[in-house]
Amino acid sequence: MAQENQQPFTDDSKVPPRGRLPDGAQGAEHLRHIFYRMGFDDREIVALSGAHNLGRCHSDRSGFEGKWVNNPTRFSNQYFKVLLANEKDWKKKRLPNGVEQFVYVEEDADLASEDGEKPEELMMLPTDMALLSDPAFRPWVEKYAKDKDLFFDHFAKVFAKLLELGIRRDASGKVINEENVEDGYKSAPKKSDTATASGDQGPGQIGHEAAPLKEENKKFQGRKNGAKL
Structure with missing residues (x-):
């Protein structure tokens, strides 16, 4: 079962290994x-x-x-x-x-x-x-x-x-990375290039685009951890 406190947008496979981030003790x-x-x-x-x-x-x-x-x-x-x-x-x-x-x-x-x-x-x-x-x-x-x-x-x-490192988008701004496929890890949609009002947000300040993605990522994490959905 997936841990109850696990953040739905966290994917440990995306965390870089040691050596890919700067070592502050170096020059x-x-x-x-x-x-x-x-x-x-x-x-x-x-x-x-x-x-x-x-x-x-x-x-x-x-x-x-x-x-x-x-x-x-x-x-x-x-x-x-x-x-x-x-x-x-x-x-x-x-x-x-x-x-x-x-x-x-x-x-x-x-x-x-x-x-x-x-x-x-x-x-x-x-x-x-x-x-x-x-x-x-x-x-x-x-x-x-x-x-x-x-x-x-x-x-x-x-x-x-x-x-944006590692992110590939098509002409419309949609992420086209291989892991961003049906039943896979889904990234958040590209933000607008211009400021917009947040009138589409509901309870918990989650917009109509973010809420479905949050649920999909929750299911994805559950599958990774062997949860029965």
């Missing part, structure tokens, strides 16, 4: 090895790294610990500003688990937390520091630190490209 050439084969160039690698404006690392998950910026819940270009502003002050630190990262306590009021609290130690991964030392990556770090709108524009485009 510039590792980033290129990972992202070049996906079709990304140096500018796009730096733009994608800007996702580190959000969230933080947890030692029990990635091995690293801490946040990149003082306000990790607001998307901005602070990651690039902090990376550059403290370039000479980042210090290598070995965590109790043996993992090495770079740390700095930000004292600049313009870059510190807006809630008035004393800023905590910030961190950078070795791959983050590689953006400064690599001559092809660094110019984009500097540009994004100076121009938030430029970063937002480039990030939006490259993130959309990342989400």
